[in-house]
Amino acid sequence: MPDDKGQITIWGRANSVNVQKVLWCLRELDLAYERIDAGMAFGRNHEPEYLAMNPNARVPTLVDGDFVLWESNSVMRYLALAYRQDSPIYPQAPKRRAAVDRWLDWTLSTVQPVDRPVFWALVRTPAEQRDMVAIQKDVDAEAVVWQVADAQLATRRFIEGDDFTLADIAIGAYARRWLGVQGVSKPALPHLERWFAQLADRPGFQQFVAPPMS
Incomplete structure (x- = not known):
């Protein structure tokens, strides 16, 4: 199981419903992370650095070590599978x-x-x-x-x-x-x-x- 102390980064503004889903999920799973504002008033999501991670220029984007993932529901699935496989939040059956x-x-x-x-x-x-x-x-x-x-x-x-x-x-x-x-x-x-x-x-x-x- 990956180390859950501080290697997760979420790019995205806090008033985005899709970012909110991921942040709520992280809280439920009790995972440490850093969040970087991006999107709308904060910009950054159309800069080359961001587009290299997420060519859709949307938020959120997850960076976990050298792994990058976008689409909020996929990010939630990944977090549950990578860090909390035994949790009923994403059943195994x-x-x-x-x-x-x-x-x-x-x-x-x-x-x-x-x-x-x-x-x-x-x-x-x-x-x-x-x-x-x-x-x-x-x-x-x-x-x-x-x-x-x-x-x-x-x-x-x-x-x-x-x-x-x-x-x-x-x-x-x-x-x-x-x-x-x-x-x-x-x-x-x-x-x-x-x-x-x-x-x-x-x-x-x-x-x-x-x-x-x-």
Whole structure:
């Protein structure tokens, strides 16, 4: 098992949802790391040094010794496999692991596309520039996706059963955005809200995901 004391570096700004996922994961796994601001106001992600690590110019990027990895869900999987193989956060049994993996994929294929227009409109666009009619249509489309998660959580403590997993981190980081935006009409999702209240008690969530959105 690799040494977990200080060789991990995460490039990325703290207000990126994908960076937040990785930082939360690191906290859950109790791994030491260094973080370097990059992206948006901090720049650096289009500089040659960064592009040599991540040609997509996005964040986060992980550097672990001489190993470089991008894509936040892949980074979380790697950290669990490389450092905490015995942790239930990423189960070893093939069926249980595949069940977690599908939700990691779901956040990218299904949640992120409907989350982005709502988040940018309500958090990163000045109020006077918002088209609230168009935004509500986007909110309605996103609500359909969150109803899937709400139904899943009707009979489970966490996304995939009794254990907290990487699926809860990935979906939880986006749920914070969905539940946190104001000024629009959203359906009641009681199972999602009950689950989210559990996540809110976790130190990693409190440190990296709970701060005001920006």
